[in-house]
Amino acid sequence: MPRLARPAALIFLVLLAGCVSAPRGPVWQTQPPPPSSPYVADPGRDDATIAEMRAAPPPAAPELASGRNPAGDQNRLAAQGFVRVGTARYSGTDADVRAEADRQGRAVGADRVLLYAPQATGATTVADWNAAFFVRFKLPFGATFRDLTAAERANLGGDGVQIGSVVGGTPASRANLLAGDFVVQVNGRPVTGRSAFQEQLKALGGRAVTLTVVRNGETLQRVVRLGVVASPSAQ
Structure with a gap:
C-alpha cells in the first residue's frame, strides 16, 4: 500500500500545483483608450494671431449650429468675415459632442462652431462627428x-x-x-x-x-x- 500511495500522492501534488498556478476568476485585459480627437488649428491660426486679428472680444460661449456642407459653409461664413481657425473630430452622443465642442470653442475663443453628424455613405459609415471652429476677423483688405x-x-x-x-x-x-x-x-x-x-x-x-x-x-x-x-x- 505505501508504494502505491506515493505515486498517488505525487499526482495529487502535481494537480494541486496546477490549481494554484491557474488564474482564478475572469482575466481582465486593459482596453485600449478610445481614439483621441484632438483639436487641430488651421495654419497661421495660433492663439496670438487669433487674439490680434479677431474683430471683437471672444463671446462667453460660442454659437453651436449644425453644418450642412463644410466647403459651402466655409464660403458662406467667409462672406460674413468669419475665418475657420481649426477643426476637431469627436465620438459620443449628441449631448457629449456638443459639450466637448462648447469647451473647445471657449478655449480658442470661437464665435461659431459648426457640427457635422456621423453619416452613412453607401456601405461606409463615418462614425465620428466633425467640428469646425470660426472666429470673425478684422479683414482690412479681405x-x-x-x-x-x-x-x-x-x-x-x-x-x-x-x-x-x-x-x-x-x-x-x-x-x-x-x-x-x-x-x-x-x-x-x-x-x-x-x-x-x-x-x-x-x-x-x-x-x-x-x-x-x-x-x-x-x-x-x-x-x-x-x-x-x-x-x-x-x-
Whole structure:
C-alpha cells in the first residue's frame, strides 16, 4: 500500500500545483483608450494671431449650429468675415459632442462652431462627428495673395502679387478685385512681392489707395479703402 500511495500522492501534488498556478476568476485585459480627437488649428491660426486679428472680444460661449456642407459653409461664413481657425473630430452622443465642442470653442475663443453628424455613405459609415471652429476677423483688405512665379514675372515684365480668394463684404470685394488679378502697383509704387505688399497695406491702413491691377492682360485701376491693418500677416 505505501508504494502505491506515493505515486498517488505525487499526482495529487502535481494537480494541486496546477490549481494554484491557474488564474482564478475572469482575466481582465486593459482596453485600449478610445481614439483621441484632438483639436487641430488651421495654419497661421495660433492663439496670438487669433487674439490680434479677431474683430471683437471672444463671446462667453460660442454659437453651436449644425453644418450642412463644410466647403459651402466655409464660403458662406467667409462672406460674413468669419475665418475657420481649426477643426476637431469627436465620438459620443449628441449631448457629449456638443459639450466637448462648447469647451473647445471657449478655449480658442470661437464665435461659431459648426457640427457635422456621423453619416452613412453607401456601405461606409463615418462614425465620428466633425467640428469646425470660426472666429470673425478684422479683414482690412479681405483677400489672400501670393508671390509670383518666374514665368508670371516674365509675362508681366515686373514683380507683383496674385490675388487668391476674395472675402465678400471686405475692401477688396467692394473694389471689385477678383481671384487671379495681379497687383503690380500701390499708389504708383511697384509691388515687389508678398511681404512688401503686406507692409504697404499696413502703412496705408485706414486710407483709400489706388491699386494697379492686371487682369487678363488688361491694366486696370482699382480704388480700395483699407481698414486698419493689425499685423503684417493680415490679409
